[in-house]
Amino acid sequence: MSPVSRVRKRVSEPEPQSVNGLFKDILKDFASVGTEPDPLEVELLTSEVTGQWWDFPLEEDESPISLELITFASRKITPGAAALLAALKVLAETEEEREEAASALETVLGRGIPAPDWADTLGQVTLGECVASRDVYGDETSLLCTFSYGEAKHGLLALLDFTDGGRVRDVVVVDAPDEVLADMRKQAAEDGDLVTIVDVEPARAHQLLADGFATTDAIEEPDVSEDFARFRTLALARLRAFPEPAESPELQELTDEARDEVVAEFLAAEHEVEDNEATRAVARLLVDYGCEYEPVNPLRVGPEKLARFLETLLDGEFELDEEYEPVLGDVLLAWAGWGADRAGVPDAAKLALLSAVADYLEEFGQDDDSLADVYLDGTEEFADQEELAATIERRMFAIPSVYTEIGDEELELEPTDPEQRRLLVIGEHPEYHEALAAEEFDGEPRMQLALKTAVVDQLWDNEPAEVWEAASRLSESGAERDDVLERLTEVLAKQLQPAGTDELAFDLDEYRKALTQM
Structure with missing residues (x-):
């Protein structure tokens, strides 16, 4: 995902030893937005501010930092406090925070500070089209949703990672969504065997984004892009411009018996792989991995998904008995082909998948040598x-x-x-x-x-x-x-x-x- 994002000066990183100093700097930023700012600029400023602490750990009795900021601003009699509270009234992540910001804004306005002229325009966007560009395997999807303030358009572009539960791994605001959409269509035209582009119903887009952000937030240390936190608050606020989300796909709860049946079906179909204890063990591990990391579609195959399966073996998250390792390559390649046929993947994409898996297996087989380079200094004798x-x-x-x-x-x-x-x-x-x-x-x-x-x-x-x-x-x-x-x-x-x-x-x-x- 490489859009041209709307860029503004970043807010200074928070200094834990001076929270009040940070809050004062935030009020100064909001005091400088002027009387007739672009509403999107105010929203981006708000999103960047709150993004600084989106994953900050809190103790049980601690208040969210956004609520502390609202309390701090409520004690001030300044245009900056009024501007900040007007923005958080619309953009704060939780309903509690939005209600607290609205109440604090009334307090500040009651002291004689005028309401910002732009306050009623924030969030009043018109939802346009939603388009998804995705690989044919289903590993990743780039979802572009467009919005407008009158004639001024902008877009929200999110990267959804289905190898890890459909989580949002990257999100940005783009100021030229038509150009981004043209690039997405061009890529799909050039790589039609590997990339597809489809229109997405707004309710479905809402469900994908809402579930994706919830999945990311549930991960203790999520691997996200550098700009993820910067645009996260604005992205969540944009969800309130969508119709109600579509129903989330049901998880496939496969019992042990059902998982064994999948293994038997696979081995019966793939005659090149002998049906024995070792091949059954590897195939069952693949089914278990799919149920753990992609319960909505556990049997789906894709280059990224199978690469991550091998990574879990290296990391020890999933364990494969040493005696079964010799058949790993044959079973994984057969599983990739079987899964591609099962999903109706085009022949060219299937060949690309098998080639990628073969490369991963080659790297996997070289792991002992690379580990020796890392963990041995060359002088030891064994x-x-x-x-x-x-x-x-x-x-x-x-x-x-x-x-x-x-x-x-x-x-x-x-x-x-x-x-x-x-x-x-x-x-x-x-x-x-x-x-x-x-x-x-x-x-x-x-x-x-x-x-x-x-x-x-x-x-x-x-x-x-x-x-x-x-x-x-x-x-x-x-x-x-x-x-x-x-x-x-x-x-x-x-x-x-x-x-x-x-x-x-x-x-x-x-x-x-x-x-x-x-």
Whole structure:
């Protein structure tokens, strides 16, 4: 999705240590909109402001930041406060916030501040056409909906990801929707075997967007575009210009018996794949994956969906017994072909799908080599492949990813370097990043991070070996990685004893004994 979006100066990022300062800056922004602004510009400003905290975690007794902003503005006697509240009265995400903004606006106006001349125009858009461009497999859909303020048109363009429940992965406001639509039609004309374009009924568009945003919001750390938060509030407000949404598709609740029947149907149709325990296990895993990640259409196949299936095997989200791995490639290719035939995918698209899956399998097969490059420094010697694999498994538990984010910087690091390995540990604790950058990091938090780093180093070096043995037992009992590391850190902390100024020591034998008792 590459539209030309309406761009304005970004609002400064919030500073947690000065919420009142942030609120004052917001009121200044709204005071500067003037008496006759383009209503879309006011809406974009409001959306950008509220987007700063759309995924900000709140404690149970904490009020949403938007409500705190409304309360703050209600105490001011300024045109900026009136402008902000007039905008939130229309655009705030929840009905509670809109009602609070309306009440606060009346309070401010009652003190003699005039209502903005443009206040009654916000949100009074006319809905135009809705058009969807989608790949023939159903992995992704770009949905363009047009709106107008009189003769001035704009569009809302959302990218829906059906490999992950139909969530909205990207959304932007475009100021030239006709040009974007022309590009979508051109692509469909040039790639007719892979891309289709269709008109969408407004009620259906409403359902797709509403369900898509709800799915994204339900994900703890959603992978969204950089501009998603910036346009999210305006997109949700535009949904109120649609007719009532169509009914959401029913989820296909497949019982264990029904899933086994799908496997049997697949193997009966694909004569090139032998029907045995291994092929049934792989096929059943594909059915289970579809039911987990796309319950509306669990048997659908597409390049992105099958690529993500392989990623879940690499990440350990879905586990495939090692003895079944030799048939994975044959079953996955057969599944892709069977699913494409079942969905009536054109022959050219089916060939493209099979080619993509073959490429994914080639990359998947090279994974052991790439992991060795990441987790081994080239100096180690191993008695056999089993010892090598066990070492990589242990180190992947200690450091599951070489990517991290510290502050605003995204990093790819080498875990074989102890200092870079420490940074990867730090990256798992964003709550400490600001204090670290300000060199104010001391006391208990500093000790906890140092202890966790020590445990990770012990796991990496397998010294003492009892650390990994304890971690394995805890993991096999169902404990998550974070819980395992926390418990190992607690055991290490209990062994530490003061040994002079700013020094600590521990009895290695007692430490090993404590680990064996976990």
